[in-house]
Amino acid sequence: MKTETGATKTGGKLTIIVIAVLVILFLVYYSVMAMLAPLKKLNELKEKYTPEYEEAASGSRILTDSTYLSLIKEKAFLQSKINMAETDSIYLVLNLADSIASLEISGVEVHSARISFFRMSSILGKGNEYLMYSLLSGPLNIVGDYSTIRKEPLMIKMAPRDTSEYKPDIIPDTTYHEPVNYILETDIGIRIFIYQSEKILPSDRKHQYFFDLNDRLRNTWNSLKRVAILEVPEYHPFIKLVLPGADARIIYRAIPRKGQIAVYL
Template sequence: MPNVLHKIKLLLRKPFLPLLRLLAGNRKAQMVFLFFLLPLPLALFVLAVALPVRHLAFEAAPAKPAAVDSSNHQHLKEPEDEAEKQVLAEKRLALAIEEAFWQVRHQMSKSDSIGLVVNLSDSLIILEVKGVPMRQSRIVRYDRSDALDHLAAKGRLRQWLASPFILQRELATLPKAPIRIIEAPKDTIEAEQRKTEIPIEDRDVHFTWEFDRNLTIVVEQEQTPSWEGRLQKLWYETQRTWNTAAATVDSLAQRRLPEHRFWIALELNRDDAKAIYRALPQNANLALHL
């Protein structure tokens, strides 16, 4: 194994050897190299992150005007204390998110297709059909984009969550529908002789879902990956980076600011992650509770 790692390191270093020899021991050349290198990541950060976060363009869910019966409605006096106002605003936001979540699940229950429910407040991820949970798994850990707080501060989070998210693209380290080729026995005698249990697939799981309205969900397995799994994840991460860079370049080529994606990272048990990834169909709906 150390020999393999050493060969990989040498292979990765080979294209950069002339540059390393030029910079070795030459402080002036090093300073010039850094001077010309630093503006590139800074420019990419500004174009791909800072400016999109400032504008936060996303596809808004269609707003439906709600009929309000004001005959018995009593206007409550707003608190004057700033701390009380903040607490009241947080409670209102929590109720609005809860309302949107259940409205979306009700809407999804009218479909015959498998849907996905991600409930961060209860640390649950659920596969359901017509409102009936088919598989419920615990979210071990999760993280989410700070831009979601920015969206809430602008008062647009409720609208963003008001309709089901639709799955558009996915990328994974494992096949969606694995195929196992087995030679059929010639007769029952040979079938009895070859009767063995089919081994369970032991493969690491990492995948990314991209939904509409600029939502990305990244799922990682709880277990430590194997050596082969680390190589697969390296290739998977390379593809993710390439796709992001290609989308950014395409936006800039069309004279548009790159869209900033709101991301949620989930850590699940490997078997749960594998089952959920393979069960979720194309264009699946998602109900999200933050």
């Protein structure tokens, strides 16, 4: 009887050890695959957006000249704005150099907001300037979003035929509701995070924390599914912005669901 009990305990310990080893091996494997994801994304972008004349001029000092890069940056930004202006639709312009987020229609600015803080992925920063300017020479197309607020539909009102049919407008409710946090997904994989700067209620900070947590869990789950089939997880470069809540709300509700964004680094 004691022998059977001892064998059972030994078998149980062995099972726990095997499970622990398998979990550790999977975590190591997952970590390696996760570290490879940004490199894979960078190589994909280089293959798709690096122009032929850059390859021909590889090793040339002109590609590292600050004046030349500044001109390329200006050209890419203006080209992107020209492309969007031709759509006759409202679009978002993010001028990170001047910390300004603005809404424009056909090249005319209709609203602007000061960006109090921003942060972006390292692959969008220094060291990859030429690639980024090539990448941003066209507008980013919004393909989806996640938000804590909903887009309010447009209200189309018919003009009354006489005073008897006139109904006064409903006064909008301007009291504070939910905090504004949202993510704009783009067609090339760059994700734009926009958060409100004010923390009016004690729960606002917690609300933003859980918004980010849900996004991380969603991305982790997607990564685990890819790793399980021996694929490198998809990496999404990001730009995170902090704006006044009222401006963040206006921008989210003004741009179309399939709108466009121009970015100036």
